Amino acid sequence: MTAPIEKAWPEPDAGQRALDLRAAFAGLPCEPWLDEAADTIWRRSEALTGLFAAAARHCGRQQLAAAPGWTADEAARTILLSALELPEETLIAHVEEVYVYGDAAEKRAVLRALPLLPVGDRAVPLLHDAIRTNDPRLLAAAVGPYARRLDAALWRQAVLKCVFTGVPLDAVHALRERADTQLMELLEGYALERRAAGRDVPADAAALLQGLGTEEGGA
Amino acid sequence: MRIFDPHIHMTSRTTDDYRRMSAAGVQAVVEPAFWLGQPRTNVGSFTDYFDALLGWEPYRASLYGIRHHCTLALNPKEANDPRCRGVLDVLPRYLEKDGVVAVGEIGYDSMTREEDEAFAAQLALAIAHSLPALVHTPHRDKAGGTRRTLAVVAESGIDPGRVLVDHLNEVTVELAVDAGCWVGFSVYPDTKMTPERTVALLRRYGTERMLVNSAADWGNSDPLLTLVTGQAMLAAGFSEADIDQVLWHNPVAFFAQSGRLALDGIEEPGADFAGNSVRRGGI
Structure with a gap:
């Protein structure tokens, strides 16, 4: 049985995590650009649109050594969004705007930034949009920590869609904790179809099924 | 033979075409925004379309090791519909995207006043966003349309070295060269150019600043005619280096003027998703 969401997945210390991301740029050539861009956005929120789009050209797209799991463009865009010191209802308007008009990389960056932004539940429709696509880059970003705000039925569908579209289940935040009997039934149905067709069941999905079938669970 | 197709409407093609193109040596494409064979009637249809050119198509292409960029614009046909004019207002936002390597296709269709305005406004956008321009020449009254096109280009103040004039033929090529x-x-199966006629023009005008594309779309077209044209060049005595110049270096040099052409690592297959190459078939 699923534990109450708030207890199982506490809101991370968003402010601290944004600072950690910022610190990961210390000494990099793009640091002055990033500082100035964040300052400009803090003073004038309309500047977000152009600077958000240009961030990858200035900061690059490589993995950030000091922030495991983050690329420079996604971290930089998260920092730019964090620079918006606005009330929730105004902030979400900016977040939605850069997502709706964003290319795939910008959309992905917005999705990754969501857990670090004080937007409450207001950005859940953006996850719905990302999960509707068949783009694994967006799907993978949509099942991160912010996905704890998805209702259980859609979350299960998102996990199943990861298995279908080749997104490794490592991308799913709190998978073992949140996986329930209904998800297991869906995965078992999928595995049955695959085997009936003479096809393999992806190793991570098979392992999850096996793990859920035993006492110890989250191995 | 490595191929860069500088003009192909992949949104109209199947994923199987990407597979065949990859097998034929196509490693990079530019997809210009145009119409869809059926007029659109509102700005939202365009932004969804731009979204596809900036997200879904690059992803589909990457599955076959093909690097996908695009050019964005309000095309001349639909510039005539007042319901679509608002596209000009949203374009500045899109022209800042990483995958955009030119403003296009712009130019003329029926040579109306509305087309005049959209064409001039978008050449100004190309200058403002430091992008080259991809200019389509009209299918009807081609010679007259090409002359008028080049006059508007000259008047705009854009460097002609940052303008690619497309769909040229025996009658219009010299105007653009001059x-x-x-x-x-x-190069098309029935209309536009054939591989043999293209080779004849390359013989006459040389290979400098010359690009060959399939312009494949929803009509009777063939995404592999770039390869066939390269083979026809070889048969006609052009060197491998000449062919590489036309089918690779020239489009690279033209679109690199945007500063946004990203061709790093295109020979590494499967680098399609966040550094993870795992894929499980059907999407």
């Missing part, structure tokens, strides 16, 4: 623009030939 104007100092880059020259595009669209």
Whole structure:
């Protein structure tokens, strides 16, 4: 049985995590650009649109050594969004705007930034949009920590869609904790179809099924 | 033979075409925004379309090791519909995207006043966003349309070296060459150019600033006619280096003027998703 969401997945210390991301740029050539861009956005929120789009050209797209799991463009865009010191209802308007008009990389960056932004539940429709696509880059970003705000039925569908579209289940935040009997039934149905067709069941999905079938669970 | 198709409407093609193109040596494409064979009637249809050119198509292409960029614009046909004019207002936002390597296709269709305005406004956008321009020449009254096109280009103040004039033929090629623009030939099964006629023009005008594309779309077209044209060049005595110049270096040099052409690592297959190459078939 699923534990109450708030207890199982506490809101991370968003402010601290944004600072950690910022610190990961210390000494990099793009640091002055990033500082100035964040300052400009803090003073004038309309500047977000152009600077958000240009961030990858200035900061690059490589993995950030000091922030495991983050690329420079996604971290930089998260920092730019964090620079918006606005009330929730105004902030979400900016977040939605850069997502709706964003290319795939910008959309992905917005999705990754969501857990670090004080937007409450207001950005859940953006996850719905990302999960509707068949783009694994967006799907993978949509099942991160912010996905704890998805209702259980859609979350299960998102996990199943990861298995279908080749997104490794490592991308799913709190998978073992949140996986329930209904998800297991869906995965078992999928595995049955695959085997009936003479096809393999992806190793991570098979392992999850096996793990859920035993006492110890989250191995 | 490595191929860069500088003009192909992949949104109209199947994923199987990407597979065949990859097998034929196509490693990079530019997809210009145009119409869809059926008029659109509102700005939202365009933004969804731009979204596809900036997200879904690059992803589909990457599955076959093909690097996908695009050019964005309000095309001349639909510039005539007042319901679509608002596209000009949203374009500045899209022209800042990483995958955009030119403003296009712009130019003329029926040579109306509305087309005049959209064409001039978008050449100004190309200058403002430091992007080259991909200019389509009209299918009807082609010679007259090409002359008028080149006059508008000259008047705009854009460097002709940052303008690619496309769908040229025996009658119009010299106008574009004399104007100092880059020259595009669209090779089609029935209309536009054939591989043999393209080779004849390359013999006459040389390989400098000359580009060959399939312009494949929803009509009777063939995404592999770039390869066939390269083979026809070889058969006609052009060197491998000449062919590489036309089918690779020239489009690279033209679109690199945007500063946004990203061709790093295109020979590494499967680098399609966040550094993870795992894929499980059907999408």
